[in-house]
Amino acid sequence: MEIFKKNDKLSFVIHRNYHLLPVLNRFGIKLGIKDKTVDDICREMKISTGFFLAIINTYNNEEYFPREELLTFSPLEITHYLKKTHQYYFLVVIPRLDDLLEKLIASNTSDFKGLKMVDVFYKKYKEELTQHINYEEERVFPYVINLIKNKKIDPRYTIRSFETEHSNVDEKLNDLKNLIIKYLTPDYDENICNDFLITLSLFEKDLEDHARIEDKILMPITIEIENKEGR
Ligand SMILES: [Fe+2]
Numbered sequence: 001m002e003i004f005k006k007n008d009k010l011s012f013v014i015h016r017n018y019h020l021l022p023v024l025n026r027f028g029i030k031l032g033i034k035d036k037t038v039d040d041i042c043r044e045m046k047i048s049t050g051f052f053l054a055i056i057n058t059y060n061n062e063e064y065f066p067r068e069e070l071l072t073f074s075p076l077e078i079t080h081y082l083k084k085t086h087q088y089y090f091l092v093v094i095p096r097l098d099d100l101l102e103k104l105i106a107s108n109t110s111d112f113k114g115l116k117m118v119d120v121f122y123k124k125y126k127e128e129l130t131q132h133i134n135y136e137e138e139r140v141f142p143y144v145i146n147l148i149k150n151k152k153i154d155p156r157y158t159i160r161s162f163e164t165e166h167s168n169v170d171e172k173l174n175d176l177k178n179l180i181i182k183y184l185t186p187d188y189d190e191n192i193c194n195d196f197l198i199t200l201s202l203f204e205k206d207l208e209d210h211a212r213i214e215d216k217i218l219m220p221i222t223i224e225i226e227n228k229e230g231r
């Protein structure tokens with residue numbers, strides 16, 4: 001398993017995995033990085049290098065888990081990063097998918113049944129994803145932030161009370177892809193359809209990695225803080 005280190009050049013990291021580009025953008029990093037190392041860039045951007053490496057390595061390897069460094073990460077930094085990711089979904093990915101699906105439907109000339117099904121399914125999926133993300137933004141993250149800032153929290157709650165299920169959202173996206181791959185009537189613009197399916201697949205991967213950061217980094221670190229406080 002390839003693990004990126006702080007002395008790796010950031011250009012090397014991008015050459016190895018260009019899917020990390022939007023992840024870098026969430027940290028405010030833009031291209032034109034010359035020969036700077038990961039550590040150089042993090043210092044420049046005032047990002048914790050350890051946290052940055054944990055995130056890019058979590059995206060790069062499903063097996064990666066920063067067990068030792070885990071407790072050194074700031075939950076505030078993690079929730080900030082996760083919120084940036086949510087914003088990216090709502091401001092960039094979903095509008096792109098909306099637009100592609102609209103064009104795909106417009107390219108169909110005779111049979112609307114298959115695409116209509118895709119449209120209904122997609123809208124439902126979007127609704128569920130929005131609900132999931134809103135719940136995290138309105139309940140889960142504020143709980144974590146209040147815990148860190150020592151604000152008063154109802155003693156009946158722990159982070160486990162807010163545990164969210166990621167598998168539902170994942171499965172729905174897979175069903176949507178299947179619907180397109182298996183049951184579309186072959187009357188559509190194939191280039192638009194490919195773009196739609198590829199964008200969906202990239203989104204699926206990004207969402208899985210995002211959920212892994214929530215489940216494997218944010219959750220255990222919060223539990224550890226609760227344990228320390230005897231909650
Ligand atoms: Fe999330």
Ligand SMILES: [Fe+2]
Nearest residue numbers: 136164211214
């Ligand atoms: Fe989530």
